[in-house]
Amino acid sequence: xxxxxxxxxxxxxxxxxxxxxxxxxxxxxxxxxxxxxxxxxxxxxxxxxxxxxxxxxxxxxxxxxxxxxxxxxxxxxxxxxxxxxxxxxxxxxxxxxxxxxxxxxxxxxxxxxxxxxxxxxxxxxxxxxxxxxxxxxxxxxxxxxxxxxxxxxxxxxxxxxxxxxxxxxxxxxxxxxxxxxxxxxxxxxxxxxxxxxxxxxxxxxxxxxxxxxxxxxxxxxxxxxxxxxxxxxxxxxxxxxxxxxx
Amino acid sequence: xxxxxxxxxxxxxxxxxxxxxxxxxxxxxxxxxxxxxxxxxxxxxxxxxxxxxxxxxxxxxxxxxxxxxxxxxxxxxxxxxxxxxxxxxxxxxxxxxxxxxxxxxxxxxxxxxxxxxxxxxxxxxxxxxxxxxxxxxxxxxxxxxxxxxxxxxxxxxxxxxxxxxxxxxxxxxxxxxxxxxxxxxxxxxxxxxxxxxxxxxxxxxxxxxxxxxxxxxxxxxxxxxxxxxxxxxxxxxxxxxxxxxx
Numbered sequence: 001x002x003x004x005x006x007x008x009x010x011x012x013x014x015x016x017x018x019x020x021x022x023x024x025x026x027x028x029x030x031x032x033x034x035x036x037x038x039x040x041x042x043x044x045x046x047x048x049x050x051x052x053x054x055x056x057x058x059x060x061x062x063x064x065x066x067x068x069x070x071x072x073x074x075x076x077x078x079x080x081x082x083x084x085x086x087x088x089x090x091x092x093x094x095x096x097x098x099x100x101x102x103x104x105x106x107x108x109x110x111x112x113x114x115x116x117x118x119x120x121x122x123x124x125x126x127x128x129x130x131x132x133x134x135x136x137x138x139x140x141x142x143x144x145x146x147x148x149x150x151x152x153x154x155x156x157x158x159x160x161x162x163x164x165x166x167x168x169x170x171x172x173x174x175x176x177x178x179x180x181x182x183x184x185x186x187x188x189x190x191x192x193x194x195x196x197x198x199x200x201x202x203x204x205x206x207x208x209x210x211x212x213x214x215x216x217x218x219x220x221x222x223x224x225x226x227x228x229x230x231x232x233x234x235x236x237x238x239x240x241x242x243x244x245x246x
Numbered sequence: 247x248x249x250x251x252x253x254x255x256x257x258x259x260x261x262x263x264x265x266x267x268x269x270x271x272x273x274x275x276x277x278x279x280x281x282x283x284x285x286x287x288x289x290x291x292x293x294x295x296x297x298x299x300x301x302x303x304x305x306x307x308x309x310x311x312x313x314x315x316x317x318x319x320x321x322x323x324x325x326x327x328x329x330x331x332x333x334x335x336x337x338x339x340x341x342x343x344x345x346x347x348x349x350x351x352x353x354x355x356x357x358x359x360x361x362x363x364x365x366x367x368x369x370x371x372x373x374x375x376x377x378x379x380x381x382x383x384x385x386x387x388x389x390x391x392x393x394x395x396x397x398x399x400x401x402x403x404x405x406x407x408x409x410x411x412x413x414x415x416x417x418x419x420x421x422x423x424x425x426x427x428x429x430x431x432x433x434x435x436x437x438x439x440x441x442x443x444x445x446x447x448x449x450x451x452x453x454x455x456x457x458x459x460x461x462x463x464x465x466x467x468x469x470x471x472x473x474x475x476x477x478x479x480x481x482x483x484x485x486x487x488x489x490x491x492x
């Protein structure tokens with residue numbers, strides 16, 4: 001993931017796109033390997049993009065494809081791949097359709113949103129018309145969550161997923177440090193199950209932990225989870241199994 | 247920023263640390279240049295850390311310093327700097343003080359939290375005892391927001407800030423595309439003021455934009471803001487000046 005926008009780094013906007021995309025991609029059997037947040041700055045976007053697109057199967061970007069001066073993502077993508085960028089006929093047609101009969105004028109600034117790197121395919125935007133696009137292994141989406149979510153539903157149809165990963169999780173009123181040794185043993189036994197342990201605090205005091213097991217090997221997952229429950233129930237009377245999907 | 251933890255990339259946990267840290271650092275005249283989120287994986291942490299610590303004045307990390315098997319941050323930091331890591335006397339003393347009289351036992355797993363790379367200075371943790379640390383230009387904090395926030399208050403005393411950046415912002419019921427041309431002109435005129443434009447949507451329709459001006463040159467900021475207000479008031483009767491700090 002490459003999240004683009006000054007507002008994310010200034011703390012002015014709290015990103016919510018990453019979590020949504022992570023969950024949606026998991027349903028397709030795709031795991032996010034790394035996420036980067038950069039400012040609306042050509043060099044920063046270029047450096048991050050070139051690293052990520054070479055290292056991972058896909059890169060999904062959010063932000064920087066609106067009509068204003070700080071929206072430079074499409075141009076930087078074109079630059080990264082060394083292709084031309086210009087007004088895309090189909091994208092212009094979609095903007096015309098969107099603005100016909102609206103209170104807004106399809107001026108030159110708005111038409112900039114139809115500038116698409118050559119060779120890219122469009123990603124539908126049922127919310128505000130201006131499309132995203134996919135070029136090679138890079139998926140380019142809007143930053144506004146409502147628009148991003150709508151684009152993502154189309155974009156996932158372009159992506160090839162792997163095996164679905166499943167998770168099982170449990171909450172228990174023990175300290176993280178009490179669980180550390182048994183969890184380490186379980187992790188050593190079931191190497192293809194990823195075991196995470198997440199403490200919560202209230203009023204500055206530990207208020208229990210959530211243990212999450214993840215794997216795309218269902219048999220291993222169930223065995224590890226059974227073993228985990230056995231261990232936890234020996235340690236506490238208060239073991240709460242959480243919903244399968246969280 | 248380097249945010250460490252599988253749970254961030256799986257969408258299971260929604261990060262809120264970045265926005266808090268960004269705002270707090272701004273008060274010290276420090277701006278976040280880039281943020282990366284990586285899994286609890288030695289190679290990924292090492293690669294990101296080595297890049298960031300060479301490129302930026304400071305790197306702040308969150309996550310991976312608890313007592314469980316997936317808490318590997320301190321070890322990776324030691325590895326990155328090529329220094330030893332072992333139980334720090336002062337850190338052990340703090341943990342002993344924290345656990346004395348509590349319902350929890352200071353077992354071997356919890357004592358792991360007192361392992362600190364040699365040469366680092368400790369960062370206080372008034373919430374749960376186990377300290378963070380700063381080694382060279384790298385600040386290492388917990389991922390649990392309550393603990394991170396407490397640590398950050400101590401950590402900022404180690405950091406040297408720059409000129410304070412101020413912001414002015416305004417909300418107006420216009421389309422982003424209507425503002426694009428005048429904002430571009432303002433940006434060209436006031437090059438040391440960063441102008442951002444953030445649209446909001448409700449029910450799939452644009453519901454106005456927020457324009458934010460930022461600069462550490464107060465005179466330029468005020469002039470640009472005055473010019474912006476002039477432009478906006480010609481275009482709309484509905485211009486709302488927002489609080490100075492947001």
